[in-house]
Amino acid sequence: MSPPLLQVKSLQKFFTMKRGFPNPETVTVRAVDGVTFDVQKGEAFGLVGESGCGKSTVGRGLLRLIEPDCGDVLLDGQDVLALNKARLQAVRRRMQIIFQDPYASLNPRRTVGQTLAEPMVVHEMGSRTEIHERVRSLLNEVGLQPEAVDKFPHEFSGGQRQRVGIARALIFQPDLVIADEPVSALDVSIQSQILLLMRGLQEKRRLSFIFISHDLAVVRYFCQRLAVMYLGRIVEQGTVTELFENPLHPYTVLLREASPIPDPQVRRDVPRIEAEVPSPINPPPGCYFHPRCPKAMDLCRRQYPPWRRLDASRGVACHLNG
Numbered sequence: 001m002s003p004p005l006l007q008v009k010s011l012q013k014f015f016t017m018k019r020g021f022p023n024p025e026t027v028t029v030r031a032v033d034g035v036t037f038d039v040q041k042g043e044a045f046g047l048v049g050e051s052g053c054g055k056s057t058v059g060r061g062l063l064r065l066i067e068p069d070c071g072d073v074l075l076d077g078q079d080v081l082a083l084n085k086a087r088l089q090a091v092r093r094r095m096q097i098i099f100q101d102p103y104a105s106l107n108p109r110r111t112v113g114q115t116l117a118e119p120m121v122v123h124e125m126g127s128r129t130e131i132h133e134r135v136r137s138l139l140n141e142v143g144l145q146p147e148a149v150d151k152f153p154h155e156f157s158g159g160q161r162q163r164v165g166i167a168r169a170l171i172f173q174p175d176l177v178i179a180d181e182p183v184s185a186l187d188v189s190i191q192s193q194i195l196l197l198m199r200g201l202q203e204k205r206r207l208s209f210i211f212i213s214h215d216l217a218v219v220r221y222f223c224q225r226l227a228v229m230y231l232g233r234i235v236e237q238g239t240v241t242e243l244f245e246n247p248l249h250p251y252t253v254l255l256r257e258a259s260p261i262p263d264p265q266v267r268r269d270v271p272r273i274e275a276e277v278p279s280p281i282n283p284p285p286g287c288y289f290h291p292r293c294p295k296a297m298d299l300c301r302r303q304y305p306p307w308r309r310l311d312a313s314r315g316v317a318c319h320l321n322g
């Protein structure tokens with residue numbers, strides 16, 4: 001197997017904040033706590049988990065939109081976290097991001113043509129005519145009409161705006177796109193169109209994706225491998241087939257069972273994931289999942305389970321698999 005395009009090792013990001021009134025105390029949020037994974041060239045790798053599990057912080061940390069505290073991020077062996085500002089700009093061309101809310105990430109006072117042309121003008125990527133042509137070609141590639149070039153973001157539907165967001169991510173012909181909940185703000189019928197578009201781009205351009213989502217059904221469709229995150233840590237990792245057909249971590253089991261099956265003939269009692277997600281400010285002792293885990297044992301309340309690597313792609317952190 002060729003070396004991974006991206007290697008992430010022991011990535012960590014803690015935030016400190018003030019909490020309480022009238023005597024605020026400083027608290028630490030352990031948003032990302034030792035996350036390790038890699039992404040192959042042309043692969044779609046999923047990061048899944050409930051809201052607040054740290055998956056979006058991982059995505060932003062890889063691009064240094066949020067500066068990680070420590071860890072390694074290697075793109076083709078190049079240490080992204082050690083780069084100065086100028087060299088980081090060059091690497092960011094190779095790693096782009098698609099945001100959940102395309103409307104918030106587009107300038108409402110700029111036409112789509114201006115939004116797409118600006119980075120090319122700044123980086124002197126051709127004459128005005130060549131850039132104009134390139135904008136039209138990008139719009140065509142994401143399924144938008146040429147007339148879209150003169151429209152403002154508010155004149156598009158949510159799905160069309162996300163197509164613009166995808167076009168913007170493609171400007172520099174990246175190797176890796178971080179898609180942060182790219183379809184969760186869209187209607188279900190539109191979701192599938194955007195996923196089809198992204199899959200087509202993945203195959204045509206041999207693009208790698210990190211697909212961040214709370215929705216296991218979407219990840220199942222789009223990704224080849226995935227990591228399940230809980231309170232800032234990866235608790236299970238493997239191929240999509242492995243995690244759906246033979247999940248080892250009780251949290252993965254519950255997420256899978258809570259995910260709808262796209263077949264009206266198949267009925268399944270949907271179990272509830274009991275109790276609230278504990279706070280990343282003050283995670284419980286032992287396994288962070290133990291207050292919600294139907295299989296918790298005494299050991300789980302005392303000791304965080306070590307990461308057990310099962311093969312090249314598979315691993316789990318659970319005492320049941322120790």
Ligand code: SF4
Binds near residue numbers: 250288293317319
């Ligand atoms: Fe459940 Fe224990 Fe495994 Fe944690 S370590 S997931 S509490 S069985």
